[in-house]
Amino acid sequence: MRLTCLLVCVVLLSACRMKDPAEGVLRLTVEFPSYRPQCLRVEVGDGSSQVGTDLPSSQFKDPDAKKVQVAMVRKLAWGDQLNVKVTSFAAVSGNQCSGSVVETHEDRALDAPSGKSIDWTVTLQAVFRDDDGDGFVASGPGVELPDCDDSRADVYPGAPEKCDTAVDFDCDGKKACADSDCADKTCTDASDLCTVGKKCVGIGDAAQCGGGEPKCTQPTGQCQATVTCEASTGQCVEGAVAVGASCDPGNPCMTNGRCTADKQCVGDVKTCSLPSNPQCQETTGSCNPANGNCEYAPKPVTTSCEDGNVCHDPGFCDGNGTCIGKDTPCPPRECNSVAGCTRNSSCMYAPDPTRLNLPCSDDASGSPRVCRADGQCVAFPYTPANFNPNSIPGGEIGELRTTGAVVFDTDARTWTPDSAGPETSAFAIKTVSQTGGAPDILLIPVRTLALGGELRIVGSRPLILAVYGDATLSHDILASGRIVNGAPVPGTGGNQGCAASQGRAGTYSGGQGGGGGGAGGTTPGGNGGRGYNTTATRGDAGLQQASALTPLIGGCPGGNGGGTGNAAGGLGGAGGGALQISVARTLTLGKGLSVSGGGGLGGKANPSGPAAAGGGGGGSGGRVVLEAFQVTLTSAARITANGGGGGQGGGAGNGTANNGADGSSGSEFSGGGASGGAGSSVVGGDGGAGGASSSPYAGNFGATLLGASGGGGGGGGASGSIYLRSVQSCSLSTTAVISPPPTGGCTAL
Structure with missing residues (x-):
């Protein structure tokens, strides 16, 4: 312009x-x-x-x-x-x-x-309505600051923002906490009328009206009516008083507290008319306002009474409200404590746990005894396997002491050398029969087992050493199968009652023999190897033995290798023995105890023919049973029932002959498997390794080289079984050797 x-x-x-x-x-x-x-x-x-x-x-x-x-x-x-x-x-x-x-x-x-x-x-004539009279009109042409709510005089452009979530007071398009004017200020939430004191938290559109406290508070007092908030109006509404509701009058000498219509807690005065001991207390008492307890005056000490103990005679009050009856004493009983009586002079007893496994009186025969968990005084605090400890008179229970290394023969019942053996008149040797074709057991009951050197046990009978007390074994006890002077020798009770667990013999044909099968134990044995000539068949492995404490039997022999007159087959290895040590109290083992199986012998060879025999199968480990109230194995303990290795097959031909090597007997002091015979015959099949913690191996087949051929190797013998039984938890050193792993429930502490 x-x-x-x-x-x-x-x-x-x-x-x-x-x-x-x-x-x-x-x-x-x-x-x-x-x-x-x-x-x-x-x-x-x-x-x-x-x-x-x-x-x-x-x-x-x-x-x-x-x-x-x-x-x-x-x-x-x-x-x-x-x-x-x-x-x-x-x-x-x-x-x-x-x-x-x-x-x-x-x-x-x-x-x-x-x-x-x-x-x-x-x-200017343009007309706009201002219904709320706040000087601002609703939106229309030419209106610079329209009124965003023309029905409320407190809502107009630039009005003070009151921070209500339902109203935009200053007409800037933002309500309550979304409006920067409300930052950190108190706000009201139209959707929550029952909470007051809320504040804006956050910035911008993300800000919220939060926090606060309930608008309606519950008045204090037990009998106050419950106050609730009406969500639609925010009004606090008081409910009805629960007349008769239980309450605490605040006086321990008032009972039956209850609310009244005028919001008071009332009760009834407590009466005291039930003394705990009316014989020695007055019938009517008074209530102690400090704790609400009824207190009754005691009757005089001259008042007679009965204290309710059926083991007591009538007595007199003690002047303090208690009746003191007259004792009827119960005599002591070993292994037990007095538990009361049913009437005067009739006492009741209960097992005394502090006496468990401690010595108690000998029986009429003089047999030593200990306290059992049920309070009985018995020879053993548990039931041992394969014999009855209570059937042996005390006069037959002696001492077994040796002064050096000694061999005991269960067949001849002799000790060699006699000079290192025990005084045989100091104890009895008993015979225990077994069923199912198992051999009789020799039982030696003793109060004391004191070894002065290694004890080796041979013969055809299993052996039980029954110790009526404690036993500490600090020398080796060996009942293993072995090779002695070129012949298999079983441990005591070995090679007995084996039936199908014995290894089968190999056959001889075409100048070679098959290897004998290994004996069975905790697993089947190893099969023998066949000779180079396929018709020289192997001997099958012995089957697995039944796993049980009874009968007490040893290991089984391996099968013989197939052979002929001028080339004998290797003999099968001998089975380990059967040995049981049962101790009434604590058994501590700190040395070796072995019933491992013997190795099979190598097959013989002869250039005439030529003839090459198969190796013998390994013998299986025997059976060990260790049981006591407490079994303890030190770090030096070694318990083994390993299987023996199979013998190597012989080799012959082209004018030469080589006998097969014997298999190793099962280790008496380690958990390693016995090696099969090898190295003596180039063409003879190697023997299979014996079982330990793992299964045994089969023997190898015979081979041929430069016109010579060999017999099959014997199969490895299986490991035997080890049972550890203890009334209390076993104490087994983690460095002790137990091969194969034991059964019976003992675990290392």
């Missing part, structure tokens, strides 16, 4: 109350009673020329006055009648009006004599 600067200057002049110029001043008041325009354009002229200006609402001196004044100096060229035009726009662009026209008001031919100052008023 051409006269913008002029008009602005005049407006400033008017604002400063300067004296009107001689040409006269035209003052125009624009009123807008119903809304605030975004921008006004004012134009004045005489029809031939005119001037105008744009006035944004930001330049209104007092917007709340609902009017604005514009003044100008009258142009000399204008006539005495002027036109005035006021236009309201909906927007502003910079300092210029823009957007749509809200309304236009124009007055023509207004009198304006030259040289005079004239005042005119123009009223």
Whole structure:
């Protein structure tokens, strides 16, 4: 507009109350009673020329006055009648009006004599409702700050934000905590009228109205009505008093506390008429207000009474309210403690756990005994395997002492050398029969077992050493199968009652023999190898033995290798022995105890023929039974029932002959498997390794080389069985050797 600067200057002049110029001043008041325009354009002229200006609402001196004044100096060229035009726009662009026209008001031919100052008023006519009377109207053309809720006088643009989640008080489009004006302020949550004291937490749109505490609090007191909050209104509602509800009157001498309608807790006075001992206490007592206990005065000490103990006679009160009866004593009983009586002079006893396994009186025969868990005084605190300890008179229980290394023969019942053996008159040797074709057992019952050197046991009968007390074994006890002077020798009780567990013999054909099968034990034995000639068949392995404590039997022999008259087959290895040590109290083993099987012999060879025999199968390990109230194995303990290795097959041909090597006997002191015979015959099949913690191996087939051929190797013998039985938990050193692993429930501590 051409006269913008002029008009602005005049407006400033008017604002400063300067004296009107001689040409006269035209003052125009624009009123807008119903809304605030975004921008006004004012134009004045005489029809031939005119001037105008744009006035944004930001330049209104007092917007709340609902009017604005514009003044100008009258142009000399204008006539005495002027036109005035006021236009309201909906927007502003910079300092210029823009957007749509809200309304236009124009007055023509207004009198304006030259040289005079004239005042005119123009009223904008656009009408908007202001129902709540807060001075702000609802949205519409030309409304700069529309009222976002014309039904509430406290809601309008720029109003103080009250931080209510349901109301945008300042009409900025953000409610409560989303409005930066509410940061860290207390807020109200329209969806939760039952919580007060909430605060805005967070920033921007992610802010929430949280925290706070319940609006309705529960009054203190046992008999107060429950107060609840009505979710839809936030009103606190008091419920009905639970009349008759249980409560605590606060006085321990009041009983039956209950609530009344006036919210009080009342009760009944406690009566004291039931003394705990009416024989020695007065019938009526008083209540102690400190603890609510009834207290009764004692009756005199001369008052007779019965204390209720059936083991007592009547007595007298002690003056403190207690009846003291007269004891009827019960005599002591070993292995037991007094547990009461059913009537006077009739006592009851219970087992005394502190006496378990301690010595008690000998029986009439003089047999030593110990206390059992059930309170009985018996020879053994448990039931041992394969014999009855109570059937042996005390006179037959002696001492077994040796002074050096000694061999005991269960068939001849002799000790070699006699000088190192025990005094045989000091104990008895008993015979215990077994069923199912198993051999009789020799039983030696002793009070003391004291070895002065290694004890080796041979013969055809199993052996039980029954110790009526403690036993500490600090020397080796060996009942293993062995090769002695080129012949298999079983341990005591070995090679007996084997049936199908014995290894089968190999056959001889075409100049070679098959290897004998290994004996069975805790597993089947190893099969023998066939000779180089396929018709020289192997001996099959012995079957697995039944695993049981009874009968007490040893290991089995391996099968013989196939052979002929001028080339004998290797003999099968001998079975390990059967040995049981039963101790009434504590058994401590700190040395070796072995019933391992013997190795099979190598097959013989003869250049005449030529003839090459098969190797013998290994013998199986025997059976060990160790049982005691407490079994303890030290780090030096070695218990073995390993199988023996099979013998190597012989080799012959082209004018030469080589006998096969014997298999190794099962180790008496380690857990390693015995090696099969090898190395003596180039073409003879090697013997199979014996079983230990693993199964035994089969013998190898015979081979041929440069016109010579060999017999098959014997199969390895299986390991035997080891039983460890203990009333209390075993104490087994982790470095003790037990091969194969034991059964019976003992575990290392």
